[in-house]
Amino acid sequence: MERRYSPADQILMQLDHALRTVFGRPHLTERADPGADLAEPELTPAQRDHAARLMRINHTGEVCAQALYQGQALTARLPGVRDSMARAAAEENDHLDWCERRVHELGGRLSLLNPLWYAGSFVLGAAAGLAGDRWSLGFVAETERQVERHLDAHLAQVPPTDEKTRAILGTMKADEAAHATKAAEAGGATLPEPVRGAMQLAAKLMTSTVYYV
Ligand SMILES: [Fe+2]
Numbered sequence: 501m502e503r504r505y506s507p508a509d510q511i512l513m514q515l516d517h518a519l520r521t522v523f524g525r526p527h528l529t530e531r532a533d534p535g536a537d538l539a540e541p542e543l544t545p546a547q548r549d550h551a552a553r554l555m556r557i558n559h560t561g562e563v564c565a566q567a568l569y570q571g572q573a574l575t576a577r578l579p580g581v582r583d584s585m586a587r588a589a590a591e592e593n594d595h596l597d598w599c600e601r602r603v604h605e606l607g608g609r610l611s612l613l614n615p616l617w618y619a620g621s622f623v624l625g626a627a628a629g630l631a632g633d634r635w636s637l638g639f640v641a642e643t644e645r646q647v648e649r650h651l652d653a654h655l656a657q658v659p660p661t662d663e664k665t666r667a668i669l670g671t672m673k674a675d676e677a678a679h680a681t682k683a684a685e686a687g688g689a690t691l692p693e694p695v696r697g698a699m700q701l702a703a704k705l706m707t708s709t710v711y712y713v
């Protein structure tokens with residue numbers, strides 16, 4: 501049975517989710533960190549620093565994913581769409597957790613810009629939800645495909661010896677591909693080229709700032 505929440509409940513739930521994502525412990529699925537049982541590699545300081553920064557970018561990407569899903573869940577019309585996105589959103593929480601752990605293992609820190617990117621992505625997600633479920637799902641599919649390509653680019657930069665980082669990136673890549681397929685199969689429309697281009701530009705702005713901040 502579906503529970504009905506008052507607007508005040510909804511706002512509190514959103515706030516709880518935002519704070520957990522940016523500052524606290526997100527709700528995870530049953531899956532373990534794919535890199536947990538692998539040995540810590542011998543890396544040069546430069547390799548370690550670069551990998552930490554890449555994982556910081558991926559962590560912020562997952563913060564954005566959470567915000568996009570939350571924004572969409574708020575405005576999406578079909579309950580079925582909301583449900584099918586719930587598992588994907590939970591898997592993004594795994595990614596968030598794995599990336600955070602790896603950033604710290606590599607001696608890095610998380611981005612100071614996360615609250616900002618969360619807020620921006622939340623608004624974007626809500627807007628996509630308002631545009632209707634076909635566009636909303638199309639937006640998810642396109643986002644996931646762009647992330648998948650981006651993870652490939654990161655895999656190419658992480659040394660083969662760093663199996664711990666690579667295992668996380670590999671699992672995330674497979675998950676994002678599955679999310680894209682699911683969203684497309686659920687009826688996601690192909691987004692117009694200018695929208696896809698704008699999304700790529702926003703992602704570029706995020707990755708190039710978060711590498712440093
Ligand atoms: Fe993800």
Ligand SMILES: [Fe+2]
Pocket residue numbers: 565588592644675676679
């Ligand atoms: Fe995803």
